[in-house]
Amino acid sequence: MNITIHSTFLPHDDPETSLAFYRDTLGFEVRNDVGYGGMRWITIGPAGQPGISIVLYPPAATPGLTDDERRTIAEMMAKGTYATILFATKDLDGAFARLQAAKVEIVEEPTEQPYGVRDCAVRDPAGNMIRIQQLR
Numbered sequence: 001m002n003i004t005i006h007s008t009f010l011p012h013d014d015p016e017t018s019l020a021f022y023r024d025t026l027g028f029e030v031r032n033d034v035g036y037g038g039m040r041w042i043t044i045g046p047a048g049q050p051g052i053s054i055v056l057y058p059p060a061a062t063p064g065l066t067d068d069e070r071r072t073i074a075e076m077m078a079k080g081t082y083a084t085i086l087f088a089t090k091d092l093d094g095a096f097a098r099l100q101a102a103k104v105e106i107v108e109e110p111t112e113q114p115y116g117v118r119d120c121a122v123r124d125p126a127g128n129m130i131r132i133q134q135l136r
Contacts, residue, residue, distance in 0.1 A: 007053035080127040092134035
């Protein structure tokens with residue numbers, strides 16, 4: 001079986017702020033921007049990698065959520081415990097310096113982890129955890 005990852009979803013609570021972060025700070029391409037019912041789904045991805053996308057989505061639009069579940073998701077997003085994504089780069093120190101200069105919320109500076117990778121952690125504007133690993 002030949003399966004690839006095409007896209008993943010990350011929640012947003014402010015489409016313009018999230019778009020600015022991923023487009024302007026990380027340099028991702030905007031591939032689609034769809035509005036429906038006062039909400040927006042924004043598809044972004046790394047330049048030169050058209051087969052990999054992230055969909056920034058409004059979690060409140062998830063079918064079947066109860067009001068309690070919506071509140072829980074909002075609370076977890078505010079604490080930064082709802083969603084995580086892992087990126088990789090050949091220049092971790094350079095990427096970290098650019099994120100620091102952009103005044104991104106830093107969770108962990110570049111560190112040699114006991115599980116064998118060197119990485120750092122930041123949060124996007126919606127509170128999503130972003131870990132960036134140094135490619136070997």
